[in-house]
Amino acid sequence: MMRCFLLTLLLIAAVAATAFAGTIEGKVSPGKSVVYVDTIPGKTFPAPAQKPMMDQKGLMFNPRLLVVQVGTTVEFQNDDSVQHNVFWPSVGGNKKLSHNLGTWPKGDKRPFTFDSPGVVPLLCNVHPEMSGYIIVSPTPYFTETDAGGNYKIDSVPDGKYNVVAWHEGIKQTKSVDVAGTSKADFALSK
Amino acid sequence: MTRQPFNALPKLSFCLMLIALSLLFSSTSYAIPAFARMYGTSCSTCHIDFPKLNDFGKAFKDAGFKFPKDDESMLKIPPVMLGAPANKELWPKAIWPGTIPGIPPIGLRMNTYFQYTGTSSGKFASLTPAGTLAPFVPTTDFETGLFSIFTAGNFGSDIAFWVDDDISVSGANANGDLGDGYLKFVNISRLMKLPKDSLNFKIGQFELELPFTQARSIWISPYDIYTQANIGAMNSLVPLQQFVNNQFSMDAAGQGVEFSGGLHTGGYNYSIAIIDQNTSGIGQDQNPGSPYVPQATGSNNGGLGVASDSNFKDIYASFNYRFNLEHDKESRDAIQAAGPTGPRDHTYLNFGTYYFYGRSVQRLLGAAADGTSAVVTAREPFYRVGGNMTFNYRCCLQFNALYMFGHDENLLPIDASGMLIPLQNLGTAVPVGFIHSTPATFSGGFVDAEWLAYPWMYVMVRYDGVNSTSDRINGLQTNPSFTGAPFNAPFASTRNRITPGVQFLIHPNIKASFEYQFRPSQSVVIATNPVTGLPIALNPFHTNTAVAGLEWVY
Numbered sequence: 001m002m003r004c005f006l007l008t009l010l011l012i013a014a015v016a017a018t019a020f021a022g023t024i025e026g027k028v029s030p031g032k033s034v035v036y037v038d039t040i041p042g043k044t045f046p047a048p049a050q051k052p053m054m055d056q057k058g059l060m061f062n063p064r065l066l067v068v069q070v071g072t073t074v075e076f077q078n079d080d081s082v083q084h085n086v087f088w089p090s091v092g093g094n095k096k097l098s099h100n101l102g103t104w105p106k107g108d109k110r111p112f113t114f115d116s117p118g119v120v121p122l123l124c125n126v127h128p129e130m131s132g133y134i135i136v137s138p139t140p141y142f143t144e145t146d147a148g149g150n151y152k153i154d155s156v157p158d159g160k161y162n163v164v165a166w167h168e169g170i171k172q173t174k175s176v177d178v179a180g181t182s183k184a185d186f187a188l189s190k
Numbered sequence: 191m192t193r194q195p196f197n198a199l200p201k202l203s204f205c206l207m208l209i210a211l212s213l214l215f216s217s218t219s220y221a222i223p224a225f226a227r228m229y230g231t232s233c234s235t236c237h238i239d240f241p242k243l244n245d246f247g248k249a250f251k252d253a254g255f256k257f258p259k260d261d262e263s264m265l266k267i268p269p270v271m272l273g274a275p276a277n278k279e280l281w282p283k284a285i286w287p288g289t290i291p292g293i294p295p296i297g298l299r300m301n302t303y304f305q306y307t308g309t310s311s312g313k314f315a316s317l318t319p320a321g322t323l324a325p326f327v328p329t330t331d332f333e334t335g336l337f338s339i340f341t342a343g344n345f346g347s348d349i350a351f352w353v354d355d356d357i358s359v360s361g362a363n364a365n366g367d368l369g370d371g372y373l374k375f376v377n378i379s380r381l382m383k384l385p386k387d388s389l390n391f392k393i394g395q396f397e398l399e400l401p402f403t404q405a406r407s408i409w410i411s412p413y414d415i416y417t418q419a420n421i422g423a424m425n426s427l428v429p430l431q432q433f434v435n436n437q438f439s440m441d442a443a444g445q446g447v448e449f450s451g452g453l454h455t456g457g458y459n460y461s462i463a464i465i466d467q468n469t470s471g472i473g474q475d476q477n478p479g480s481p482y483v484p485q486a487t488g489s490n491n492g493g494l495g496v497a498s499d500s501n502f503k504d505i506y507a508s509f510n511y512r513f514n515l516e517h518d519k520e521s522r523d524a525i526q527a528a529g530p531t532g533p534r535d536h537t538y539l540n541f542g543t544y545y546f547y548g549r550s551v552q553r554l555l556g557a558a559a560d561g562t563s564a565v566v567t568a569r570e571p572f573y574r575v576g577g578n579m580t581f582n583y584r585c586c587l588q589f590n591a592l593y594m595f596g597h598d599e600n601l602l603p604i605d606a607s608g609m610l611i612p613l614q615n616l617g618t619a620v621p622v623g624f625i626h627s628t629p630a631t632f633s634g635g636f637v638d639a640e641w642l643a644y645p646w647m648y649v650m651v652r653y654d655g656v657n658s659t660s661d662r663i664n665g666l667q668t669n670p671s672f673t674g675a676p677f678n679a680p681f682a683s684t685r686n687r688i689t690p691g692v693q694f695l696i697h698p699n700i701k702a703s704f705e706y707q708f709r710p711s712q713s714v715v716i717a718t719n720p721v722t723g724l725p726i727a728l729n730p731f732h733t734n735t736a737v738a739g740l741e742w743v744y
Contacts, residue, residue, distance in 0.1 A: 058263055059231050081259035082246070083524070085532030103528040125532040126246075128698070129232040 022178040025152040026185040028145050028165045033188070034067050034135045035151045036142030038162040038173065039117065045140050047071025051111065054122070054132065056084045061122055061132025069140050070117045076101060077109035085125045086110075091136070092118015100125075119166065135166060223699060223743050224295035224341065225255065230266035233698040233743075238535075238585070239648045240701065240743065241406040245535045248454040249525040252387065254350035254376035255342055258525060267292035269346070289346035301335035301741035303410075310731040316714050334361040335739070338369070348376040352396075369405070370443060372396045379451065392448040397441075398506050399450060399461030401542050401578035401592055404441040408640070408693060410705050410739050413592070414654040414685045415634045416441035419471075420550075420572065420598045422630040423660035426614045432600045432660055433613060434630040436550040436572055437471030440594075444504070445497050455525050456514045456536065463506040466498035469550040469572075500551045502569070510542035510578075529584070540580040547573045550598060556621035557606065568624050572598040576635065586642040593635040602627045632658035634685075646695040655686040686710050703739040708732065 028035060048069055055062040057079040068074060078084045083103055091097035094116070101110050114120065114136045122132035135142070141161075145151040156178050163176045165186035176184045226233055233240055236247030243251065249258045257264045273287025307327050315324035340354035354369040372394030379389035397405045404416055419439050422432025444465030452459030514536040516522040526533040549569045556566035576594035601624035603611045611619040634656035641649045691705040711730040 058266075059229065059235075080264075082257065082264075083526055083528060083533035087531070100531040102530050103532050105528075126526070127231055127235055129230065 021155045022158050023152060023154050023181045024141075024156055024163060024176055024178060024184055025150075025181065026183050028149040028151060028167065028186040028188065030167060030188065031145070031149045032065075032147055033145045033149060033151075033165055033167040033186070034065065034142065035145065035153065035163060035165045035186070036067070036135070036137035037139045037153070037156060038164050039138040040159075040161065043139075045069065045071075047073075047113075048140070051075050053077055053109070054086075054134065055079050056086070056124070056130070059127050059130060061130055064131070065133050065135070065144065067135045067137060067142050067144055068114060069142070070136050070138050071113065071115060072136070073111050073113040074134060075109045075111050078104055078106055081106055083126065084130075086122060087125060088120045088122055090118075091116050091120050094118065119171075133168065223297040224291075224293075224343070225250075227293060228267050228291060228295065228343075229257070229264055234645070237698075238642060239408050239693055239695060240699070242408045243406060244585075245455050245526045246533075252376075252453050252455070254348050254374060255344050255352075256348075256350075265292070272346075286347065288349070289344075291343045294341070295343040296339060296341050297743055299336065299338045299340065299741070299743045301739055303333045303335055303740075304738045305331045305333065306736040307331070308732065308734045310712075311733045313714050313731060335359070335741075340369075348378075350374040350376055368395060368443075370394070370396045387453055388451040390448075390450045392450065393446075395443050395445045396448065396463075397443055398463055398465075398546075399448065399508050400440060401508065401510065401544060401576075402590060408648065408703075409650070409652065409689070409691065410703050410737050411689060411707065412441060413636055414656050414687070415592065415594050415636060418594075418596065418632055418634070418656050418658070420596050420630050420632060420658075421660065421664065422598070422600060423663040424613055425663045426612070428663045430628065430659070430663060431602065431610075431613050432628065432630045433552065433568065433602050433624075434550065434570060434598045434600050434660070435552055436469045436570070436598050436630075438469045438504075438548060438550070438572070440546070440574060444506075446503065452510075454510075454512070456512055456523065456538070458509070458511050460509045461507065464503045465506065467500040467502045467504050467548055467551070468498050469548065470499045470552075472499065500549065500569075502549045502551075504546065504548035506544070506546045508542060508544035510540055512538050512540040514538045527584075534585045535582060537584050538580070538582050540578075540582075542578045543576070544578070545573065545575045547571070554603060554616065554621050556603070556623075559622065561606075566603070566621050566623060568601040568603070570599040570601050572596070588640045589638070590640070591635065591637040594633065596632045598630045600627045600629050601625065630660050632656060632661070634658075648691075648693040650692070651688070651690045653686070653688050661685075699744060700742040701740070703737075703741065705737045707735045707737075709734055 024035075024037075048071070051073045052066060052068060053075045054066055055077050059080065059082075066074065076086050083105075085100070085103050087098070087100035089095060089098045091114070097116055099112070101112060104110055114134065117136045117138035120134040120136060122130075122134060124130040141153050141156045143151050143153050158179045160175060160177050162173050163184055164171060164173050165188060167188045170188040170190055172186050172188050174184050174186065176182050223233065225236070229235070236243060236250050238244045250256065252258075253261075262268070269289035269292050271287065271289055273285060275287055277284040277287045307329055309329055311327040318324040336356045337358045338354055338356045340352075342350070342352040344350050351373050353371040355371075356367060356369065372392050374390060374392040376390050377387055378391055379385060379387065382389070397403060400416070402413065404412055407413070417439050420434055420436045422434030423430045424432065444463060446463060446465030448461055448463040450459070450461040514522045514527070515538055516527050516536060521527045522536070527536045549571045552568040552570070554566050554568070556564060558564040574594055574596045576592060578590070578592040580588065580590050582588045603616065603621035604623055604625055605611050605619055606622050610625070611621055634654070636652055636654045638650060638652035643649050687710065688708040689705050691703065693701055693703045695701050709732050711732060713728060713730050715728040
């Protein structure tokens with residue numbers, strides 16, 4: 001009897017949670033992009049413990065695009081037998097946040113914690129063709145689209161948010177009411 | 191062979207033409223966008239300001255146009271296998287496998303120029319003898335330069351290749367020529383259990399391993415000392431007579447073989463080249479149709495044609511030692527130094543020396559001891575020797591210096607009575623031999639400073655100086671009291687100039703260059719010094735030149 005009661009409580013809790021955590025989905029053109037919920041006033045989120053890696057291999061940043069939550073520590077690794085450098089001229093367009101991580105040998109890695117949200121264009125000062133991006137999302141609600149531009153962000157609490165879609169060199173913000181499943185399509189153009 | 195007495199005006203015209211041509215055509219510089227394509231990387235991976243190589247570019251070249259390590263993993267376009275690697279185990283019953291680049295490694299280059307020449311060049315018209323047209327030098331002139339094709343890469347097994355050819359020059363079709371074309375066997379020292387990189391072998395046509403390459407120089411104008419040919423004093427109005435007509439200049443490509451070793455990124459490097467002698471400056475194309483000389487094409491005589499004018503082979507040797515000056519040993523020994531904000535070129539000091547030995551050949555129709563007609567040959571040994579120095583500070587600042595001394599033996603023709611034949615009489619007198627006389631010498635060099643102010647902007651200044659008594663004497667006009675000199679031959683030296691320049695990389699493969707050449711003081715007005723009674727030059731002027739160039743490779 002007691003077990004049945006607990007199961008019922010659990011079911012009710014699960015249904016309630018589903019009712020207050022919505023989903024944002026839609027499509028971004030032109031394809032492969034990043035979508036995230038912009039800053040929510042008065043709300044902060046704990047920094048994640050995971051340390052994603054940005055590799056340098058074959059004279060390329062790998063992955064070319066990385067999305068992280070603000071406060072995340074990213075590890076930069078050189079897997080090439082040539083020397084590389086990592087620097088970024090700005091974060092979110094703010095040049096005061098530019099930084100040069102320096103040089104380190106093959107196999108070594110160097111961490112950096114991104115405390116400010118925005119787009120971080122990654123460059124190497126010896127191989128100017130190398131290009132990568134880290135998108136620092138101010139909230140944990142972010143995702144990358146598939147190649148067709150389709151995306152889905154789960155577990156977004158109900159509410160009204162600014163949702164940002166970013167594609168290299170283009171950005172668009174939309175206000176979205178999240179209640180259950182909400183839809184937001186973006187057509188980005190320069 | 192007959193020699194004409196010196197006449198100033200043709201020489202002047204020649205000088206003017208030489209300057210213009212040398213500005214436009216001597217800077218045969220190349221970068222290799224084919225490598226950029228194959229590796230998916232920017233020109234600036236290997237070049238500071240194309241075609242000048244950075245330390246990584248030097249290492250890439252030393253390795254036989256490959257990344258020094260893990261080359262295969264860097265290639266975005268993999269090479270085509272010309273045989274499975276396992277064929278090596280079958281050798282000699284199978285062909286040793288090799289590779290060819292996955293795409294035709296072709297690069298193209300085009301440049302175009304605008305030149306401004308000081309109006310004072312017109313003052314030389316007053317030297318023109320009556321009844322002769324004065325040479326005319328336009329003040330402004332647009333000129334297309336070179337359209338070139340070049341290809342380079344690696345065939346596997348550390349066999350590298352390079353070919354560049356000027357398809358058209360100065361807007362005219364197919365009147366360019368082959369620059370370099372060679373095969374280089376890299377690191378053959380490993381086959382002989384010698385230290386790594388201590389021996390390479392190159393065969394074909396190539397620029398000598400000069401202390402400062404002319405082919406990869408960023409300057410529009412060539413280094414004057416490299417273009418100096420040693421032509422003896424031949425002005426009949428001056429007592430000194432030199433039967434020297436050596437057209438050899440250090441910037442000319444040679445045909446032959448080269449043994450080399452060491453690295454250009456630190457420590458020693460050397461080169462020993464054995465090349466065809468061609469001191470007459472006449473190539474096989476200047477001797478067409480002879481039934482006795484093998485022709486390259488269209489001849490029943492077979493053969494390949496001839497490129498040299500003697501059996502003798504010239505010898506060139508150079509040795510350099512480069513001290514990388516970083517405190518940290520690991521950084522010092524790396525291809526590029528690990529700076530706090532990224533890899534960079536080393537701070538280094540390089541010292542070098544070089545020596546060239548050849549024999550200039552002149553043949554005259556003369557007589558044997560019994561009076562019968564015979565060809566008498568003057569084989570005049572010559573050498574060029576010098577030293578060089580470079581100080582480089584990281585990416586951005588470089589000082590270079592080079593000195594050269596040139597020395598040609600001078601054999602004067604004599605007649606059957608043992609008397610010297612005045613050179614202006616060579617056409618009528620019959621030489622039977624030669625005697626040694628005053629050698630023809632010259633000396634000079636250059637110093638320059640190159641500052642990379644921004645990654646896209648180079649600011650440079652260079653001083654060129656070439657001192658040659660014979661050139662000065664040849665530059666004198668027919669008035670023996672004249673101590674001035676036409677266009678580029680001041681009294682004491684043949685050529686000296688100060689050339690500031692600036693270059694802008696519009697893109698990594700497009701460059702705009704500007705140079706201004708301050709030339710030495712000249713004069714065409716002579717008077718007598720009332721105090722000393724000696725002739726003096728009045729109304730000195732300069733004939734300066736400004737050149738702007740646009741160059742792009744793709």
